[in-house]
Amino acid sequence: MNNPRESVPVNDPYSPYDQNANVHAPRRNSDGAGANRAALAIHTIADIAAGFLVLWILLYLLDANQVNVFVSFVHDVADWLAGWSQDIFTMETEGLRVLLNYGLPAAIYLLLGHGIAARVRRI
Numbered sequence: 001m002n003n004p005r006e007s008v009p010v011n012d013p014y015s016p017y018d019q020n021a022n023v024h025a026p027r028r029n030s031d032g033a034g035a036n037r038a039a040l041a042i043h044t045i046a047d048i049a050a051g052f053l054v055l056w057i058l059l060y061l062l063d064a065n066q067v068n069v070f071v072s073f074v075h076d077v078a079d080w081l082a083g084w085s086q087d088i089f090t091m092e093t094e095g096l097r098v099l100l101n102y103g104l105p106a107a108i109y110l111l112l113g114h115g116i117a118a119r120v121r122r123i
Contacts, residue, residue: 032123
């Protein structure tokens with residue numbers, strides 16, 4: 001092909017577009033990066049939820065100033081996260097009641113979040 005007038009070979013199968021590809025079909029990664037990303041998000045959300053609940057338990061047991069803005073914020077978030085489990089345990093000792101009523105949802109969020117994330121990772 002040193003001569004500029006020679007023609008390009010005709011049997012070259014190059015085409016800039018794949019004629020058999022479905023243009024509207026979503027592309028899937030075979031390495032599972034999307035599933036890993038979703039599992040990481042689920043795992044992180046569960047950890048953050050449990051973290052707020054454990055932080056509120058610690059702040060309560062250490063008798064933190066509940067008028068403080070940060071302590072009040074953590075208490076509000078913990079109340080919202082543990083709203084479904086309030087007063088499951090009613091006992092005389094206030095510290096034990098807070099530990100159980102906020103610790104139970106923290107454990108459930110961790111177990112469910114990590115379990116769902118592990119299941120999603122296998123997809």
